[in-house]
Amino acid sequence: MLALWGALLWIGIARWERVLAAPSGAWDHRVAFATWILAIITLCGGSILQERRIHESRTMKGVGQWSLAWMAFRKSHVAVGAAITVMVFYLAALLTPFLAPFDPAVQGSLITERMLAPSLTHPLGTDQFSRDVLSRVLYGARISLTIGFVAVSISMTIGTVLGAVSGFAGGRLDSLIMRFVDMVISFPRLVLLIAIIAFFEPSIFLIVAVIGLTQWPQPTRLVRGEVLSLREREFIQAGKALGLSKTRLVLRHLIPNTMAPVIVAATLGIGDTIVLEAGLSFLGLGVQPPTASWGTMVADGRDNLLGAWWISTFPGLAIVLVVLSFNLAGDGLRDALDPRLRS
Numbered sequence: 001m002l003a004l005w006g007a008l009l010w011i012g013i014a015r016w017e018r019v020l021a022a023p024s025g026a027w028d029h030r031v032a033f034a035t036w037i038l039a040i041i042t043l044c045g046g047s048i049l050q051e052r053r054i055h056e057s058r059t060m061k062g063v064g065q066w067s068l069a070w071m072a073f074r075k076s077h078v079a080v081g082a083a084i085t086v087m088v089f090y091l092a093a094l095l096t097p098f099l100a101p102f103d104p105a106v107q108g109s110l111i112t113e114r115m116l117a118p119s120l121t122h123p124l125g126t127d128q129f130s131r132d133v134l135s136r137v138l139y140g141a142r143i144s145l146t147i148g149f150v151a152v153s154i155s156m157t158i159g160t161v162l163g164a165v166s167g168f169a170g171g172r173l174d175s176l177i178m179r180f181v182d183m184v185i186s187f188p189r190l191v192l193l194i195a196i197i198a199f200f201e202p203s204i205f206l207i208v209a210v211i212g213l214t215q216w217p218q219p220t221r222l223v224r225g226e227v228l229s230l231r232e233r234e235f236i237q238a239g240k241a242l243g244l245s246k247t248r249l250v251l252r253h254l255i256p257n258t259m260a261p262v263i264v265a266a267t268l269g270i271g272d273t274i275v276l277e278a279g280l281s282f283l284g285l286g287v288q289p290p291t292a293s294w295g296t297m298v299a300d301g302r303d304n305l306l307g308a309w310w311i312s313t314f315p316g317l318a319i320v321l322v323v324l325s326f327n328l329a330g331d332g333l334r335d336a337l338d339p340r341l342r343s
Helices: 002-014 016-024 027-059 065-074 077-094 133-169 171-186 189-199 204-214 217-230 234-241 246-257 259-282 294-300 310-337
Strands: none
Touching: 002 016, 002 027, 016 027, 027 077, 065 077, 065 310, 077 133, 077 310, 133 171, 133 204, 133 217, 133 246, 133 259, 133 294, 133 310, 171 217, 189 204, 189 259, 204 259, 217 246, 217 259, 234 246, 246 259, 259 294, 259 310, 294 310
């Protein structure tokens, strides 16, 4: 919290001109300004309510399952550190207009500022077009993290609904949905993505849609397995006896009880999606230049790995750190949400 307070205060002092101009600037500057204000309010509110929460936790007679899961998750220092790392990356992505020292698309002098090593002026060096690598890594985080989050949200929503309907309905509808899932899984995913993107002009919206609409079979199978177990439980039988509709049983009782494995699968899926997007960008089928993306930055520096190693190294390290953090946080959530694995 002290580090976050220090970062927010530094933005308010060192980037005061950008902060003042943000409300009337571009949409990403307005988002950064709203994030900055919301972060300050959240820290203030958290500090005020912290003592009250401690007092309430001491006087509580019963603890819910989500509270037990949170207490179990906090015991894993590795998972907590990974979750903090993920939040720092997302916060940096939202505050990028205030953090980036230069415009990521502005080119300096190709004679004097081309492929400069890391220095005080350019902490992560410059690339072959004299663009600041730090600024491009920060702006690339917005693309990669947004694609990962939105694509996984689409796939998890589709997979959760189809899995719940398939598991609860059973019979021919279950067989029809599962056979369609098997057909989609049988296609090589990377080849399918390349083929779809090759027919259209690559764009961020196309990449999000394609990845999100091809990643839903796995959560569908996961949710279906959970629903097959839950539909025979006593609370579902009681709901049927009370005359509740099938829609109400699925939306109000089955799907909420499958959220724990879905959340774990989502955290792991975001890391896989970021790697997949970076691979597509590396092949030239993802985000197109001059838009900054971690995958395109790694591709830009592959011809200068010895002479200008920083061009590919720093975006590559960002990909590794984010994906590793998501996987570690997902493992911690899995252990915390499973009552059999709690210590």
